Amino acid sequence: MSALQRVTQWQTFARTWHLFDARWQNPFECSSLIAKHLQGRHKPIYHPLNDCGDMVVAINTRHIALASDEWIKRVYFHHTGYPGGATWTLAWELHDKDPTMILKKAVYSAIKNNLQRRTTMQRLFLYPDDKIPDDILANITNQIRSPRPVPTPLPDPASEEFQSFPRIAPFPEDYVLK
Amino acid sequence: MSNSHLFMSAGWVTAPLNNGIGRYSGQLQRVVIKFCKTHGCSRGVREFVESNLIDFSRQNPGVAVYVKPRRHRAPTITAEYCNGERGYMHVSNMSRDEVYKWLSHQTTQSGREFCRYRKFWRTETPSIQGVWSPHTFRDPRLNLAEFPMVSTAPKDWFRFC
Amino acid sequence: MLAGLMRNVLQRRTAFLPTLTKCLPASQPTSRLSQSSHIALQQEVLPTDDEIRHVTSSTIQKVNDLVAQGNEGRLFAVIHVAGKQFKVTAEDLILIEGYWPPSNGDEINMEKVMLVGGVDFTLVGRPLLPPGLVRVKATVIEKSLSHTKPVFYKKPRKQYRRLNFYRAHLTMLRINEITITGDINNPPSVVQVERPPL
Numbered sequence: 001m002s003a004l005q006r007v008t009q010w011q012t013f014a015r016t017w018h019l020f021d022a023r024w025q026n027p028f029e030c031s032s033l034i035a036k037h038l039q040g041r042h043k044p045i046y047h048p049l050n051d052c053g054d055m056v057v058a059i060n061t062r063h064i065a066l067a068s069d070e071w072i073k074r075v076y077f078h079h080t081g082y083p084g085g086a087t088w089t090l091a092w093e094l095h096d097k098d099p100t101m102i103l104k105k106a107v108y109s110a111i112k113n114n115l116q117r118r119t120t121m122q123r124l125f126l127y128p129d130d131k132i133p134d135d136i137l138a139n140i141t142n143q144i145r146s147p148r149p150v151p152t153p154l155p156d157p158a159s160e161e162f163q164s165f166p167r168i169a170p171f172p173e174d175y176v177l178k
Numbered sequence: 179m180s181n182s183h184l185f186m187s188a189g190w191v192t193a194p195l196n197n198g199i200g201r202y203s204g205q206l207q208r209v210v211i212k213f214c215k216t217h218g219c220s221r222g223v224r225e226f227v228e229s230n231l232i233d234f235s236r237q238n239p240g241v242a243v244y245v246k247p248r249r250h251r252a253p254t255i256t257a258e259y260c261n262g263e264r265g266y267m268h269v270s271n272m273s274r275d276e277v278y279k280w281l282s283h284q285t286t287q288s289g290r291e292f293c294r295y296r297k298f299w300r301t302e303t304p305s306i307q308g309v310w311s312p313h314t315f316r317d318p319r320l321n322l323a324e325f326p327m328v329s330t331a332p333k334d335w336f337r338f339c
Numbered sequence: 340m341l342a343g344l345m346r347n348v349l350q351r352r353t354a355f356l357p358t359l360t361k362c363l364p365a366s367q368p369t370s371r372l373s374q375s376s377h378i379a380l381q382q383e384v385l386p387t388d389d390e391i392r393h394v395t396s397s398t399i400q401k402v403n404d405l406v407a408q409g410n411e412g413r414l415f416a417v418i419h420v421a422g423k424q425f426k427v428t429a430e431d432l433i434l435i436e437g438y439w440p441p442s443n444g445d446e447i448n449m450e451k452v453m454l455v456g457g458v459d460f461t462l463v464g465r466p467l468l469p470p471g472l473v474r475v476k477a478t479v480i481e482k483s484l485s486h487t488k489p490v491f492y493k494k495p496r497k498q499y500r501r502l503n504f505y506r507a508h509l510t511m512l513r514i515n516e517i518t519i520t521g522d523i524n525n526p527p528s529v530v531q532v533e534r535p536p537l
Binding site: 186191192193197198199202204205283285286287288292293294295298299300301302303306307 | 412413414415423425426427428430431432433434435436442443444456457458461478479480481482483484485486509511512513515
Binding site for chain 1: 309310311312313320323325326327328
């Protein structure tokens with residue numbers, strides 16, 4: 001194998017670090033997207049026997065958005081193995097305990113159950129907010145586009161932007177602003 | 179895991195002597211037809227020898243055909259190929275057409291040992307435009323980007339939901 | 340040369356895609372109206388129709404010139420044979436599974452070509468390239484049978500199980516040459532198609 005072929009091999013199978021911003025994203029929609037990148041299924045060289053999965057860093061997992069009333073209707077089941085050891089945890093309770101757990105479990109269930117599942121999950125890094133350790137941030141070279149748009153909140157009414165926004169007509173002087 | 183690989187080896191598509199580059203050359207060298215002159219199970223072979231054998235050897239000038247009468251033995255066809263392998267086949271109780279069919283089937287072989295093909299495609303030049311790498315088709319603007327970026331969802335995002 | 344040109348075209352086209360802009364620090368006021376904003380919005384200049392037409396015609400002309408000078412190099416093609424697609428280049432071997440009439444020594448012209456590429460260019464059919472544009476020649480070099488495949492099926496709880504065996508026909512083809520014989524983007528106005536023998 002020549003030096004060029006060796007470098008070509010390294011380059012082709014080099015791992016890429018992707019960033020994923022989970023703010024306002026439905027974790028059950030984007031879990032398949034993250035799982036696809038973790039397993040390397042987005043690459044044309046993908047084969048189940050070659051190790052071409054990428055690393056994914058998911059941030060802002062505290063700010064995920066669940067659809068409709070799933071925060072109170074979705075239940076996570078766990079059994080300790082002992083009699084009476086079954087527990088049912090609501091999604092909002094689990095999110096209170098660990099804000100990364102819902103997305104982690106969603107990605108875990110999006111990966112097919114085989115011997116590679118736990119190894120693949122080790123390539124996923126989850127952070128509840130946008131604070132990433134510097135050594136991990138230094139590796140990131142790509143960002144996965146979030147599937148859903150992030151809604152823009154209304155600015156603070158006291159802010160300059162709100163005040164300077166053009167109005168059709170001013171409020172009447174005797175109008176009481178709440 | 180199955181044990182099927184213990185008996186049937188797996189292999190790749192190959193052709194002997196770069197066959198087909200430039201021209202095609204038949205790989206069958208020699209055919210030996212053995213049969214009995216009296217037994218009923220050789221009847222189809224006898225009819226083949228009487229009526230079709232001359233035509234067969236004229237159509238395949240590169241194949242040497244030997245006919246061996248063997249008293250009270252089952253009829254067989256032995257085919258020898260360029261690579262030294264032999265194909266051996268029992269043709270007992272076969273009709274004239276069946277003998278003709280299996281004999282012409284032997285002429286189209288390369289004599290290679292049977293195997294299970296892993297792929298139906300073989301190339302010496304796997305890539306012409308270059309091997310894919312993570313940098314292929316990468317947006318050059320990402321080289322100077324600072325992460326995290328504000329990502330804009332596609333305008334028709336609701337179609338993917 | 341041509342690859343660089345195509346890369347330019349690609350970069351121009353990516354301007355249509357939704358872009359990623361840099362994240363704003365939280366402390367900065369987000370003023371959408373102020374003209375003296377520190378956000379330097381990149382203005383996207385979309386090419387006009389004339390520009391697109393010019394780039395297209397000059398690219399096609401360059402590929403035509405390349406082929407006319409014989410500098411296209413080794414070509415590869417995606418051909419559609421007997422219900423399957425193969426990516427082939429000259430001196431490749433392919434196997435066709437199932438009954439297929441051609442016999443040993445036959446030289447065959449592959450008619451269904453879906454894609455042809457060289458080092459510098461790729462011609463993509465929609466789905467097939469026009470007949471006569473590309474010649475892919477192949478020779479049949481072997482017709483044999485596959486290994487014995489078992490076919491086992493069973494209905495549970497119904498005392499029904501069958502074990503069958505079969506061997507498929509295999510035809511080995513050697514790809515002899517891939518050449519571009521026609522002008523790109525210049526299809527003949529009348530195409531003569533021979534009636535297949537009855």
